[in-house]
Amino acid sequence: MDLTQDFTLLLTLSVSCLIFYLSLKKLWCHDNLPPGPTPLPLLGNVLKIGRGDIVNSLMKLSEKYGNVFTIYLGSRPVVVVTGYKYVKEIYIDNGDDYLNRGEMPAWKPFYKNYGIVFTTNIERWKDLRRFSVSCLRDFGVGKRSIEVRIQEESCCLVEELKKTQESFIDPHQCISRAVCNIIFSIMFGTRHEYEDKDIDTVVSCIYDSFVIVSSAWGQVYEMFPGLMGFIPGRHQEISHLLSKLNQYVDNRVQINLKTLDPNNPRDYVDAFLIKMEKEKSNSQSEFNMKNLLASTLQIFFAGVETTGTTLAYSLLILLKYPDVIAKVYEEIDHVIGRNRSPTIQDKNYMPYTEAMIHEMQRFTDLLPMGVPRKTVKEVKLKGYTIPKDTTIFPMLTSVLKDPTCFKYPTEFNPENFLNEKGEFQKNNAFMPLAAGKRTCLGESLVRMELFLILTTILQNFNLKSPVPVEELDITPNVSGLGNFPKPFKIAFIPR
Ligand code: HEM
Numbered sequence: 001m002d003l004t005q006d007f008t009l010l011l012t013l014s015v016s017c018l019i020f021y022l023s024l025k026k027l028w029c030h031d032n033l034p035p036g037p038t039p040l041p042l043l044g045n046v047l048k049i050g051r052g053d054i055v056n057s058l059m060k061l062s063e064k065y066g067n068v069f070t071i072y073l074g075s076r077p078v079v080v081v082t083g084y085k086y087v088k089e090i091y092i093d094n095g096d097d098y099l100n101r102g103e104m105p106a107w108k109p110f111y112k113n114y115g116i117v118f119t120t121n122i123e124r125w126k127d128l129r130r131f132s133v134s135c136l137r138d139f140g141v142g143k144r145s146i147e148v149r150i151q152e153e154s155c156c157l158v159e160e161l162k163k164t165q166e167s168f169i170d171p172h173q174c175i176s177r178a179v180c181n182i183i184f185s186i187m188f189g190t191r192h193e194y195e196d197k198d199i200d201t202v203v204s205c206i207y208d209s210f211v212i213v214s215s216a217w218g219q220v221y222e223m224f225p226g227l228m229g230f231i232p233g234r235h236q237e238i239s240h241l242l243s244k245l246n247q248y249v250d251n252r253v254q255i256n257l258k259t260l261d262p263n264n265p266r267d268y269v270d271a272f273l274i275k276m277e278k279e280k281s282n283s284q285s286e287f288n289m290k291n292l293l294a295s296t297l298q299i300f301f302a303g304v305e306t307t308g309t310t311l312a313y314s315l316l317i318l319l320k321y322p323d324v325i326a327k328v329y330e331e332i333d334h335v336i337g338r339n340r341s342p343t344i345q346d347k348n349y350m351p352y353t354e355a356m357i358h359e360m361q362r363f364t365d366l367l368p369m370g371v372p373r374k375t376v377k378e379v380k381l382k383g384y385t386i387p388k389d390t391t392i393f394p395m396l397t398s399v400l401k402d403p404t405c406f407k408y409p410t411e412f413n414p415e416n417f418l419n420e421k422g423e424f425q426k427n428n429a430f431m432p433l434a435a436g437k438r439t440c441l442g443e444s445l446v447r448m449e450l451f452l453i454l455t456t457i458l459q460n461f462n463l464k465s466p467v468p469v470e471e472l473d474i475t476p477n478v479s480g481l482g483n484f485p486k487p488f489k490i491a492f493i494p495r
Pocket of ligand 1: 303
């Protein structure tokens with residue numbers, strides 16, 4: 001090797017070291033952020049959290065770094081918040097400071113920052129949220145009219161389950177169709193038969209995209225959205241699935257548009273179209289076609305799979321706990337009987353069932369990392385200064401399983417919501433739908449759906465497992481943005 005070669009090698013090495021040092025410095029320059037595992041340049045903390053098990057990895061890191069720490073998804077810092085005390089600070093105590101939605105790269109190229117759930121434009125969110133809350137109320141959510149609608153759909157579901165003639169089936173599809181129909185009626189004023197092709201497409205696309213985003217592929221995509229765009233894998237299906245859903249919503253909106261009577265809005269889409277017309281001379285208005293399509297699709301998305309999976313997962317867990325289901329049957333027979341549909345009023349006389357449904361939501365822990373939030377200004381949290389626009393993961397799992405808040409944090413036990421007298425007992429750490437001003441928009445709908453659908457199923461059927469109860473595995477199959485059960489089958493035996 002001559003002197004020139006030696007010099008070139010030395011120069012290359014020095015430049016590489018300099019680039020490496022500068023990128024490390026860039027990563028570590030957020031010196032006010034809470035401490036966390038040391039990130040690698042460009043890769044961030046992929047070695048600690050990139051193995052497809054992000055929820056458990058983050059909970060492990062919190063044992064080492066405490067309730068508030070920083071991780072790097074690629075080069076993007078995210079502050080992870082665990083435990084009731086600090087998550088409550090994000091949602092409620094200082095809720096206004098954390099109202100914005102955090103970055104979610106998997107959805108971003110598709111929604112392009114429109115729509116109520118995923119927009120990171122706080123003013124846009126405020127307008128769409130205010131409108132959607134009052135619109136859902138106008139179309140019956142939280143009132144007697146939606147109760148009747150859920151009762152009717154529950155009866156359709158029972159008929160559908162009877163058709164299976166006691167064979168072993170995966171209940172998820174049927175249940176999600178029932179839930180989808182309830183949201184359809186609010187958004188488009190109609191429902192579909194269970195064998196209809198459209199409802200099949202909608203339910204399957206929502207389920208598949210939710211599972212992919214939650215899977216290992218989705219988790220890596222969240223860390224390296226730019227790079228993963230060029231790499232083949234399941235994450236590539238997300239935008240195809242969302243396009244199909246968008247096409248469906250677009251067609252439905254066109255139907256509403258053609259049949260619209262401005263004096264007689266029939267559903268959410270009509271109300272949005274009327275608002276668009278009223279504000280058409282305001283170029284700054286958020287009531288435009290892009291926000292209509294995105295909000296409608298996002299409300300669907302947020303409402304169908306979450307409730308459908310919670311209900312299906314609940315049936316699996318009830319199979320595993322025959323003593324719990326026996327007590328629920330006893331209450332149903334005593335309070336409702338077999339000859340009429342359950343009503344929301346019945347809940348007041350069914351403390352065990354009410355406790356069981358709360359425990360289902362706590363234990364299934366459907367969105368373990370919450371949905372990311374973002375700081376709207378520089379904030380102080382646990383003594384650290386966190387800059388404006390920092391993404392926050394409020395770890396709902398850490399609250400729902402906080403040992404300082406629940407008697408049996410890791411096991412399924414309705415006693416978590418009962419006092420010594422057997423009465424239902426509220427718990428402030430029960431926040432599977434988040435809390436505060438940006439809590440789940442469907443909160444009152446979810447409460448009604450879970451109670452009415454679950455009690456109607458149990459009023460009509462005994463559940464039978466194809467395998468011995470001890471062999472039933474109730475741990476999640478996929479755990480990321482969402483917790484999904486392993487595939488399972490149940491036979492519905494008429495009572
Ligand atoms: C068991 C069922 C459900 C669960 C576990 C659930 C959970 C959640 C959670 C954790 C959030 C994030 C709140 C935040 O921190 O920003 C959320 C938001 C949301 N949910 Fe639900 N949800 C459920 C059902 C529904 C239903 C039935 C609807 C339909 C109306 C719905 C509509 C929404 C919407 C629109 C948002 C976004 C709210 C906003 O950004 O202002 N959800 N949900």
